[in-house]
Amino acid sequence: MKKTRTEEVDRISELPEPILHHILSFLPFKQVALTCVLSKKWEETWKRYPVFKIDESILCEDERYREIRMKLLNYLEQTLQNRRCKDFTSMEKFSIDTKLFDDQELASFVDRCICYAIGSNVKMMKLEFLLKRWHELEFGLRRDSWYDLPPIVLCAKSVEV
């Protein structure tokens, strides 16, 4: 039997949210974030998406894009903050992978994001930082090039090691 157009409308949005999240999990994080533009329902679906993945592909690490990057960081931070405040579903995975670690602003952004993620009871956290200075200094690391993990990480109850 042929279905009418109205019956066909929005067939994927009829899928339960965990299934939508499952489909999104196979897409690049950037595109997942974009699903908030699709419709009001999808905006909510994105807000409850339990995975947060920040890496090179979204950080525009080139110095020329500094301004865009700061805008993006603000947006991501706000998103994380909203999640925690509105007590949305807990976060499954949170990962950051960046080479930009001599950037103080980014470092403090990462600090705050980690706190938000822990505030959202994150279950898996993966942090990968590559220090430029590692390559530049041949005889060992200079103490000030270390990134200090916020102490809260150590007392996060929800993280499964």
Place this chain on the structure above:
Amino acid sequence: MASSSSSSSTQVKKITLKAADGKHFEVEEPVAMEMETVKSFFVGNEDAMKDMVVPLLNVSSEHMPAILDFYRNHSEFRKRTPPPPAEEVKAFNEAFLENKSDEQLMEMIMAANFLNTKELLNFLTEAAANRIKNKSVEYVRAFFGIENDFTPEEEARIRAENEWAFDGLDED
């Protein structure tokens, strides 16, 4: 010791499954047990197996043959030693998705969700994701028939907030 031949099939225990539209399917027990939903139906109730008909409320008979075919082939792939070459599994999976419309794919995802089989659900959701990967917002909306209920102002605001994410998508 491959899958049961037709001559011995009389010995294989069968389970009757009833699709949403009432159509019955006789399925070999190990294949039926691939579905957690069917399996849980029999937990603590093993004796009843012979004459019980299991109703599958969310699965249309249109998709049953393909779904059962998936279980049969993938359980055979899993059991085989040495494991089948990746190309063989890939060829089966590609053939499975060929000629399936987006709507049929969505219906099968609903079915796999109801039947509670991780392997099939993973496979189908990844297939759906591949169909929209790196596509523009308009494409994704049209593809799934999503109705845009934002006002032009609201949409402009959200787009501006997410400017960073639009880079790298296909043009319409």
